Amino acid sequence: MPEAAPRPEPVPPERVPSSRDAYRVALVVPRQGPAGMFGPSCRAAAHLAAEEVDTAGGVAGRPVHLVEVDAGAAPAEVARTVGALVDRGEVDAVAGWHLSSVRQALAPAVAGRVPYVYATAYEGGEVGDGVVCTGELPGEQVVSALRFLRREFGWRRWLVVGDDYVWPRATAHQAARVLRTAGVDLTAPLWVPLGSTDERVWERVVAELDRQADPRGGSAVPDGVLMLLVGSDGVRFNRAFHRAGLDARLVRFSPFMDETMLLGGGPETSRGLFASAGWFAGLTSAAALEFSAGFARHYERLVGVGGLAVPSPGTMAESTYLGLRWLADVGRRAVPGPREVDAARSAWSWDTPHGTVRLDGGRAHHRVHLAAATGAEFEVLGDVTADSTAG
Known part of the structure; x- marks a missing residue:
């Protein structure tokens, strides 16, 4: 019979100094x-x-x-x-x-x-x-970046995939309303429970995107996917997206993506992936x-x-x-x-x-950059701040 493992010593609670000390x-x-x-x-x-x-x-x-x-x-x-x-x-x-x-x-x-x-x-x-x-804020991150991508590459139709909680839903709603006047369409949102670990969930999402992106469906073919996904959810989505070969047909853009997520997904998942933020390590x-x-x-x-x-x-x-x-x-x-x-x-x-x-007035204004994923890093393409207020 194996020897029982020793019980760990209890960890004493952290001593919080007084307000006079720190x-x-x-x-x-x-x-x-x-x-x-x-x-x-x-x-x-x-x-x-x-x-x-x-x-x-x-x-x-x-x-x-x-x-x-x-x-x-x-x-x-x-x-x-x-x-x-x-x-x-x-x-x-x-x-x-x-x-x-x-x-x-x-x-x-x-x-x-x-x-x-x-x-x-x-x-x-x-x-x-x-x-x-x-x-x-969404105007600086989402609106500015999608205006830039439309002007530079002509991409104007975006399918939305997001985690089902306040930030993705409110961001998509606000961005869609503003971008409509700039000729950019956000359509057919797919909402996924936050923290979904079942790979079948992501396979179903990707299958629906594949169906909507089929030119034989009779509707306008989308240019890309607006990702409003957090952390490991974005990693799982990117892996499923790559496995389905959709990165050969649709680009992706995220205002909530960093180098940690690129490392998690692997360099093969970064094809056609863009992000916007104030900061990039590049x-x-x-x-x-x-x-x-x-x-x-x-x-x-x-x-x-x-x-x-x-x-x-x-x-x-x-x-x-x-x-x-x-x-x-x-x-x-x-x-x-x-x-x-x-x-x-x-x-x-x-x-x-x-x-x-x-x-x-309680709103933070940042200099916002757009970047393209290259392997496990982002290459900064430019400053898109001016596009947050462009008509």
């Missing part, structure tokens, strides 16, 4: 679920931001202490965890990259008691007290190169690579970084509370690795 931020990033693949990169970027803030003197003189919360749990569970930290006075702010479904549960739990920086590209419309959204400005070097150092320290190359920092990582840097920027002179954050989101600008980001 500026304590609940770092809410996913470590499981369809977005869990972004967690290691988001954590590395957050720790880089904290290090840089501390080197510059901290938040109103206090060093940053990150209290990590898994945003990959059910939204209600995340809200309970963070709400309890706020109730006990153990955090001074909440920040991180996570899905809109988590934000919708979390904002009421925080209830304007501490600042909440939502550092994710999202659908827009968040007006909660003390909540600042620093990510890109940017070569001094600020971008400095961020990439710092990210690599912290990724090795936090995650370890076991002899493998450190992955490129994706847009989810850079978004996490710039959200924390914004919070520290507001707190240069005094510890920022919800009132100071509400005032700053009306008009503020700060430097990021992909350029200056400006907050105006």
